[in-house]
Amino acid sequence: MESLLNRYRNITVLLLVIFAQLVLLAVQVKNDQDVRLIRVWAVTAVTPVARIVEGLRGGSSGFLHNYILLHDTNAENRRLQTELDRLKLDNIFLKSELSRADRAKALEVFQRHTASKTVAATIFAVGAGSGSKVVFVDRGTVSGVQRGMAVVTPDGIVGKVIAAYPMSSAVQLITDADFAAGVVSQKTQAAGTLKGQGTPLCKVDYVPFEEKIEPGDMLYTSGSDRIFPRGFPVGVVKAVQPAQPFKEILVEPSGLQRGLEDVLILVQGVHQAIPDTLPVSQPVYIAPAPPGANGTAEGQPANTGSAAASAAASAAPPGASSGTEADKLRSIYKATGEAQKHTFGEGLPGTKPPDFTKLPPAGTAPASPNPAPPPVKSPDAGRRGGPPQ
Amino acid sequence: MSYTHDRILLSSQREGQVSRFRAWVMLAVPLAAILFQIYVPMFFQFLRFLEMPLLVVIYFALMRRSQISGLTVGALVGLAQDSLSPKIPLGMYGIVNTLVGYFAASVGLRLDVDHGLLRLVLCFFFYLFHRFFYWVMARALLGQQQLVFAWPETLALGLLNAVVGVALFHFLDRLRETA
Numbered sequence: 001m002e003s004l005l006n007r008y009r010n011i012t013v014l015l016l017v018i019f020a021q022l023v024l025l026a027v028q029v030k031n032d033q034d035v036r037l038i039r040v041w042a043v044t045a046v047t048p049v050a051r052i053v054e055g056l057r058g059g060s061s062g063f064l065h066n067y068i069l070l071h072d073t074n075a076e077n078r079r080l081q082t083e084l085d086r087l088k089l090d091n092i093f094l095k096s097e098l099s100r101a102d103r104a105k106a107l108e109v110f111q112r113h114t115a116s117k118t119v120a121a122t123i124f125a126v127g128a129g130s131g132s133k134v135v136f137v138d139r140g141t142v143s144g145v146q147r148g149m150a151v152v153t154p155d156g157i158v159g160k161v162i163a164a165y166p167m168s169s170a171v172q173l174i175t176d177a178d179f180a181a182g183v184v185s186q187k188t189q190a191a192g193t194l195k196g197q198g199t200p201l202c203k204v205d206y207v208p209f210e211e212k213i214e215p216g217d218m219l220y221t222s223g224s225d226r227i228f229p230r231g232f233p234v235g236v237v238k239a240v241q242p243a244q245p246f247k248e249i250l251v252e253p254s255g256l257q258r259g260l261e262d263v264l265i266l267v268q269g270v271h272q273a274i275p276d277t278l279p280v281s282q283p284v285y286i287a288p289a290p291p292g293a294n295g296t297a298e299g300q301p302a303n304t305g306s307a308a309a310s311a312a313a314s315a316a317p318p319g320a321s322s323g324t325e326a327d328k329l330r331s332i333y334k335a336t337g338e339a340q341k342h343t344f345g346e347g348l349p350g351t352k353p354p355d356f357t358k359l360p361p362a363g364t365a366p367a368s369p370n371p372a373p374p375p376v377k378s379p380d381a382g383r384r385g386g387p388p389q
Numbered sequence: 390m391s392y393t394h395d396r397i398l399l400s401s402q403r404e405g406q407v408s409r410f411r412a413w414v415m416l417a418v419p420l421a422a423i424l425f426q427i428y429v430p431m432f433f434q435f436l437r438f439l440e441m442p443l444l445v446v447i448y449f450a451l452m453r454r455s456q457i458s459g460l461t462v463g464a465l466v467g468l469a470q471d472s473l474s475p476k477i478p479l480g481m482y483g484i485v486n487t488l489v490g491y492f493a494a495s496v497g498l499r500l501d502v503d504h505g506l507l508r509l510v511l512c513f514f515f516y517l518f519h520r521f522f523y524w525v526m527a528r529a530l531l532g533q534q535q536l537v538f539a540w541p542e543t544l545a546l547g548l549l550n551a552v553v554g555v556a557l558f559h560f561l562d563r564l565r566e567t568a
Contacts, residue, residue, distance in 0.1 A: 010456040014491045017464050018484055025480035025530055032532065 100261060107262050110154035116229060117268035119143050121151075121169070123260055133159075133176035133198065139265060140165045148227060150266040156233040156255030157181065157221060158263050169265070174202060174234075174253045182224035183234050183251075186274055188212050191222050194234060194251060201238060204249040211247070213240055219251055220274045229269035332359060408452035409566040418561065419445050419466050427473055438546045440516065442466045444554040446486050447515050448561055450493035451502040459497075463490025478531070485522050489515050503562075505555060512554035516547040 005012060026038035111118050119139050127134030139145050141164050151158045151171045159179065163170040172179055179196035183204060190211035192204040207213060217237045223230030233254050241248040337344055337354040422441035430437040446466050450459030467486030471479045493515060500507055520543050527533045 010491070013457050014460050014487065017460055017487050021464065021468070021480035021483045021487065025478050025484070028478040028480075029531060037530065 099259075103258065104262055106154045107264060111264060115270035115272060116266045117270075118152075118264040119145060119267050120262060121145075121265055122262050123171075124168075127170070133173040133179070133196065134162070135159075135171050135173060135260065137169050137171055137263060137265070138167070140167045140169050142166050144267045145169050145265050146267075150228045150232075150269060151263050152228075152232055152266060153255045153258075153260075153263055155257060156235060156253060157228055158255045158260065160227050161265065171263070174255065175200060180225070181228050181234070182222040183219040184222040184230075184274065185211075185213050185237075186218040186220055186276075187214075188217075191224070192246075192249065194219070200256075201250045201252055202235065204237075204251055205246060207247045207249060209242055209244055209247055213237060213247065213249060215240055223271050229266065229271045231272035231274050407454050410449075410452075410564060411566060414564045415449070415462075418449075418564070419462065419469075423466065423469050423473065426470065438549055439553060440519070440550055441557075442470050442482075443486065443489065443516065443519055444512065444550065444557050445561075446490050447493045447512060447554065448558050450490040451497040451508075451511065452561075452565070454494060454497045456491050456494040456498075459490035459494030460487045461490070463487040481523065481526060481531075484526065485519055488522065489519055492518070508558050509551045509555050512551035512558075513547045516550045517543060520547075 023038065026041055027036065029037045031037060031040055107120060111120060121137035121139035121143075123135045124138050125136040126132060127136070137151070145161060145164045147161055147164050149161045149164075151160060157174060159171045159173040159176070160181075161169045162172040174181070174194070174196055175198065176196040177198040179194075179202075181194045182191065183194045184191045188211060190207055190213050192207035194202050194204050196202050204219065215237050219234040219237065221228035221230055221232040221234055235251040235253040235255075237249055238252050239248075239250040333354075333356060334344065336356055336359055340354045340358075342354040419442065422445040425439070425441045429439075446459075446463045449462045453459060453462075463486035464483050467481075467483035468479060470482040470486070471477050474482070493511070496502070496511060500511075502508065502511070521538065524536060524538045527536050
């Protein structure tokens with residue numbers, strides 16, 4: 001080393017003197033960012049070295065931990081697996097809680113909007129015995145629950161109370177073999193009796209073979225059983241078999257589809273209209289009819305009786321242009337009476353009624369002080385007497 | 390004086406003779422050169438082109454034929470020149486003169502530096518080196534990007550300084566100690 005320094009003594013001294021003066025310069029001079037060159041140089045010189053050192057240290061440490069020091073890996077794996085299992089259970093529980101919260105919210109909304117007086121209840125037990133379709137809810141006579149009351153959810157009917165105790169009640173589910181309720185088809189108003197079978201699907205009896213009912217039709221309570229108020233959803237028709245004298249119809253109950261946990265007991269049921277559309281369908285906007293669309297008979301010959309009735313119906317007052325045939329007929333007669341200055345509901349029995357032989361000819365509309373605006377409603381609203389109540 | 394005047398290249402380092410100077414000469418001459426650089430241009434503007442400290446560094450480095458001695462003289466004279474120039478950071482002329490002293494001493498080991506023409510060429514070359522290296526450092530370290538290196542002016546001033554340097558070296562030869 002000493003000989004090396006002696007050999008290169010001159011150049012070494014030169015470099016030292018130059019370096020010293022460079023340091024002297026760097027201490028005095030600042031760069032554009034007002035930072036002294038000595039600091040810039042020092043950082044520039046140290047940073048790569050520090051990066052290399054840190055890289056070597058991190059690499060060595062990583063190599064040691066990833067390839068050499070693996071003595072506790074097995075235990076850590078077991079611990080992580082245990083933790084993963086616990087987290088999966090937590091996840092399932094939280095999902096269940098979330099679903100329950102959603103159902104509770106739906107229940108609350110339904111309870112707020114329905115006209116019937118209801119009591120919310122939670123199912124806390126099921127009836128003993130295999131195949132039992134009876135559950136117990138945590139509301140009883142103390143809460144006003146009585147035997148025979150209907151039990152529903154926002155999705156549909158669930159069953160009925162078959163026993164009321166002070167603090168709880170037994171509810172016979174819709175799928176129980178002894179359950180029965182009056183139902184009616186949403187589309188055709190075909191009535192029948194829903195019966196449980198002890199299976200997930202129920203059957204509907206007493207629907208005459210000539211009634212038109214198809215798979216996919218929605219059934220509602222008819223109110224005829226004096227247990228379930230009219231207008232509550234029951235289920236969807238899954239299968240229809242023609243038979244004599246009654247059709248064989250299988251129904252999937254809608255009230256049980258999302259599981260049962262919280263239900264509503266109807267302590268005071270109120271009948272309601274059967275909606276025109278499926279509960280899940282969104283309202284559909286239909287634009288007003290184009291001008292002259294109602295005058296389909298203008299300039300066209302009406303050569304059938306039904307055509308005349310249709311034309312008269314089209315000329316009827318607002319609300320009369322749609323509905324059942326009886327509604328249409330009633331509208332025609334009402335328009336005829338108004339045309340003859342007759343006020344329905346006045347006059348004693350025996351007074352002269354309007355001359356119903358003078359029905360308005362086809363294609364002519366009776367004078368109406370307030371022309372009806374074009375109806376705006378869903379497409380199938382015209383099949384029955386008007387929009388849902 | 391064992392060397393001849395008709396040869397420029399020396400056959401060996403032993404052939405070259407190391408000139409010795411008295412201590413006061415080694416102190417007084419550089420000091421006088423620096424003072425000349427400071428005061429004389431105040432009264433004689435046309436003498437501003439003279440780089441007397443540089444010429445003195447070249448002379449002592451050439452004649453001492455020692456690289457360490459040459460770079461030391463260069464560093465000291467350069468730093469003194471820097472310290473007397475308020476706008477120039479300490480070390481600019483120091484580094485340049487250090488390199489000039491080192492390389493001049495290296496040349497002095499190989500060449501017959503008593504040769505007049507060689508002295509002229511060396512003075513010219515080292516003046517150019519001095520100006521060019523200062524320009525590089527000013528741009529690189531001080532960020533003076535606007536600084537322009539004027540080649541024609543530098544060449545002309547280099548020639549003038551070389552001529553003055555030859556005369557100065559002839560005068561300074563008289564201050565050498567005789568064997």
